[in-house]
Amino acid sequence: MRYMGKKSLSRVLQIALAAAWYGAIAAIAVAVFLVVRAAFWGGSLPPPSGIQVNGAGLSLLFQGPVGQGINRTWVLLMLGTVFLPAWVTVLYVIGQLRRIMASLVAERPFLAENAGRVRRIGIAALVLALVQWVGNMVAGTFVVTQISPLESFRASGAEARVTANPDMTLVFFGVLILILAEVFRRGAQLQEDSDLTV
Amino acid sequence: MGINVHLDRVMMDRRVSLTDLAARVGITNANLSILKNNKAKAIRLSTLEAICRELQCQPGDILEYVPGDGSAPVNGDGDSD
Numbered sequence: 001m002r003y004m005g006k007k008s009l010s011r012v013l014q015i016a017l018a019a020a021w022y023g024a025i026a027a028i029a030v031a032v033f034l035v036v037r038a039a040f041w042g043g044s045l046p047p048p049s050g051i052q053v054n055g056a057g058l059s060l061l062f063q064g065p066v067g068q069g070i071n072r073t074w075v076l077l078m079l080g081t082v083f084l085p086a087w088v089t090v091l092y093v094i095g096q097l098r099r100i101m102a103s104l105v106a107e108r109p110f111l112a113e114n115a116g117r118v119r120r121i122g123i124a125a126l127v128l129a130l131v132q133w134v135g136n137m138v139a140g141t142f143v144v145t146q147i148s149p150l151e152s153f154r155a156s157g158a159e160a161r162v163t164a165n166p167d168m169t170l171v172f173f174g175v176l177i178l179i180l181a182e183v184f185r186r187g188a189q190l191q192e193d194s195d196l197t198v
Numbered sequence: 199m200g201i202n203v204h205l206d207r208v209m210m211d212r213r214v215s216l217t218d219l220a221a222r223v224g225i226t227n228a229n230l231s232i233l234k235n236n237k238a239k240a241i242r243l244s245t246l247e248a249i250c251r252e253l254q255c256q257p258g259d260i261l262e263y264v265p266g267d268g269s270a271p272v273n274g275d276g277d278s279d
Contacts (some may be wrong), residue, residue, distance in 0.1 A: 196239035198229040 003104070010104035025092040031087060035079045074142055082135030086128060093124045110184065110191035119181035125174030129167050137164040152192045202262045204248070205234045211251050223248040 002008035098118040143168055147153055209219060220230040225245060232238050233245075246257055253260075 052274050182258050194240055196232060196237065198225060198233045198241050 008184040014101040030085045031083050039070045085131045110187035112188040115185035118184050122177030129170035133186050200266050205266050221250045
């Protein structure tokens with residue numbers, strides 16, 4: 001299996017990342033539309049039929065009308081502090097990965113530019129961990145303040161509590177990627193020395 | 199850089215073109231151009247040997263050391279004062 005070059009795994013990933021790029025742009029466009037709608041068109045969103053929370057291999061589903069409607073402030077808060085920053089960061093990472101894949105398809109992995117791109121991906125991973133942490137707190141506060149007081153929720157016997165811990169896996173991989181960026185930088189130096197040796 | 203390359207001067211004296219010399223030495227035009235324009239970071243001894251063989255010259259005819267801090271070079275008889 002070839003990993004670099006025109007007919008390689010890098011080329012397959014390059015195509016997949018291009019699709020992901022446009023998908024992320026579409027997701028951001030939808031989020032911006034929802035923010036504008038919530039901020040300027042007034043009113044509240046119709047109540048969903050239930051809430052589902054997924055995490056750490058566990059899925060909790062609460063079925064039942066969630067109050068009279070979700071206040072637009074909560075929508076703005078969740079979109080502005082979680083959804084938009086996360087998707088913008090993901091879009092940025094996809095953009096950096098696309099450029100890295102292009103250099104792999106050209107069979108020139110050790111470029112100084114790639115070292116910078118890997119470093120920026122590492123920083124983005126740490127930013128995503130922070131965004132996720134804030135998002136968990138916002139979402140948890142929403143559930144505790146808006147959902148748990150509902151009669152139907154209390155009647156189900158469920159209890160909602162906010163525990164917001166940062167995703168240490170994402171933090172670990174962010175730091176690891178920063179270390180790999182230094183490896184790429186050394187590789188770029190060696191590549192330049194090799195290119196300029198006659 | 200502390201090493202100046204005078205390959206273009208020797209090539210002109212011997213009336214040898216870049217393309218011709220590159221083919222005889224066995225390196226690409228691009229690499230020889232990098233050397234001629236003082237952009238090279240290193241030169242293999244095998245390449246230097248081939249250039250000197252084709253141009254009938256010594257390495258000192260092509261390479262010159264220039265101190266970077268402007269201090270005077272050491273005399274050949276060992277006196278440094």
